[in-house]
Amino acid sequence: MTTEEKYVAAAYLVVFLVVLIYVVIMAAKLTRLGAAVAELTELARDRKRSGEPPAKPAPKQVKVG
Amino acid sequence: MTALAVLTTGLLTASIVLIFFYAPVDADGLNQKIFYFHVPIALTSYACFGWGGLKAFLHLWKRPPGADLESYVAIHQGVIFGALTLVTGSIWAKVRWGTWWTWSDEQLVLFLVLFLFYCAYFMLRYSVDPGPQRANLSAVYALFGVVLIPISFMAIRLANSYIHPTVFKSSGPDMATSQLATFCVAWAAMLSLAYFLYRFELAGKKLDANLKELRELLA
Numbered sequence: 001m002t003t004e005e006k007y008v009a010a011a012y013l014v015v016f017l018v019v020l021i022y023v024v025i026m027a028a029k030l031t032r033l034g035a036a037v038a039e040l041t042e043l044a045r046d047r048k049r050s051g052e053p054p055a056k057p058a059p060k061q062v063k064v065g
Numbered sequence: 066m067t068a069l070a071v072l073t074t075g076l077l078t079a080s081i082v083l084i085f086f087y088a089p090v091d092a093d094g095l096n097q098k099i100f101y102f103h104v105p106i107a108l109t110s111y112a113c114f115g116w117g118g119l120k121a122f123l124h125l126w127k128r129p130p131g132a133d134l135e136s137y138v139a140i141h142q143g144v145i146f147g148a149l150t151l152v153t154g155s156i157w158a159k160v161r162w163g164t165w166w167t168w169s170d171e172q173l174v175l176f177l178v179l180f181l182f183y184c185a186y187f188m189l190r191y192s193v194d195p196g197p198q199r200a201n202l203s204a205v206y207a208l209f210g211v212v213l214i215p216i217s218f219m220a221i222r223l224a225n226s227y228i229h230p231t232v233f234k235s236s237g238p239d240m241a242t243s244q245l246a247t248f249c250v251a252w253a254a255m256l257s258l259a260y261f262l263y264r265f266e267l268a269g270k271k272l273d274a275n276l277k278e279l280r281e282l283l284a
Contacts, residue, residue, distance in 0.1 A: 004095045004160055011099045011156040012081075015106070015149055019258065022145065026265055033272050040276065043283055 066264060073261045076254035080247070088247040091240075096160040103153040104232070105252035106146050107176070109259045111214050113143030114183060116263075118211035121204035131271070133200035136207055137190065138267045140183055142259050147180040175217040182210050 001009075084101045091097055117139035124132035154173070155165045168174060189206055193199040232238060238245050 002095075007156050007160045008095055008098050011153045012102065014152050014156070015102055018145065018149055019262075022262065023265075026262075026269055029269050030272075033269065033276060036276050036280075037272075040279055040283060047283065 066261075066268070069257070069261045069264065073254065073257040076250065076257050080251040080254040083247040083250055088244050089241065091244070093161070096157060099153055099157040100232070101247055101251045102255075103150065103157060105248070105255040106153060107150040108252060109255040110143045110146035110150055111218060112256065113139050113146055113259055113263075114179070114210060114214055117143060117207050118214075121207035124200060124204045125208070133204060134270055134274070135267065136204060138263055138270060140186055140207060140210075141266065142263050144180065144183050144187075145262075146255075146259060147176070147183065150176065151180060171220040172217065175213070175220045179210070179213045179217045182213060186210070 080101065084098055088098075088101065093100075117136045120132045120136035120139060123129060124136060158167070159165050166173065186203065186206055190199060190203045193202055232240055238248075240248070
C-alpha cells in the first residue's frame with residue numbers, strides 16, 4: 001500500500017468512524033430513553049392502581065359435589 | 066426514518082462505488098478521491114449551519130414550537146460535518162502540500178473561524194439556564210454565524226492569491242462529466258446522511274424533553 005493510498009483510506013475511515021460513533025451514541029441514548037419510558041409507565045400504572053378504589057376480591061372457588 | 070436510512074445507505078454505497086470504480090484518476094492522483102467526500106461534507110456543513118440559522122430566524126420571528134431545538138440540532142450536525150471537513154481537508158493537504166495545515170490560505174482559515182464560531186454556540190447555550198432567554202440568545206448568535214457562511218464560501222473566489230484548488234468556477238465545473246456525476250451522487254449521499262442524523266437526533270431530543278415533562282408531572 002502506497003503512502004497516498006494510506007492517506008485516502010485514512011480520510012474515508014475517519015468519516016466512517018465518526019458517523020458510526022455518532023450513531024452508536026444516539027442509539028445508546030435512545031435505549032436509555034426507552035428504559036426511562038418503561039420506568040415512567042410503571043410509575044403511572046402504580047399511581048392509577050393506588051388512586052382507584054380497591055378491587056372486589058374474586059369469589060373463592062369451592063368444589064361442589 | 067427507515068426509508069431515509071435505506072436511501073442514505075444506498076446513496077453512500079453508490080457514491081463509494083462511483084468514486085473508486087467509475088470516476089477517473091486525474092492529475093492530482095489518487096489523493097483526488099478525497100475531494101469526492103471532502104467537498105460534499107463541507108457544503109453539507111454550510112447547509113446545516115444555514116438551516117440552523119433559518120430555524121433561529123423563525124424562532125425569533127414567528128416562534129413556532131420546536132424551532133429552537135431544530136436550530137440547535139442543525140448546528141450540532143454542522144459542527145460534526147465541519148470537523149470532518151477540517152480532518153479530511155488536512156489529510157488531503159498532507160499529501161498534496163506536505164503539511165497538515167497552512168495559515169496562508171483564506172478559505173482554510175475562514176472555515177476554521179466559522180467552525181470555532183459555531184463551537185462557541187454550545188458554550189453560550191449551556192451557560193444559560195433552559196428557557197426563553199436561552200432560546201433567544203442562541204437564536205441571535207446562530208443568525209450572526211450565517212453571515213460567515215457566504216464569506217467563507219466566497220473567500221477563495223475573491224482572494225488574489227490562493228493555493229486551495231477551485232473546481233467550481235463562474236464558467237462552470239472544471240471536471241469531467243463522470244467526475245461531476247460522481248460528485249453529485251456523493252453530495253446527495255452527504256445531504257441525505259445529514260438529514261437522517263438530524264431527524265434521528267431531533268427525535269431523541271424531543272423524546273427526552275417529553276420524558277422530563279412527564280417526570281415532573283408524575284413527581
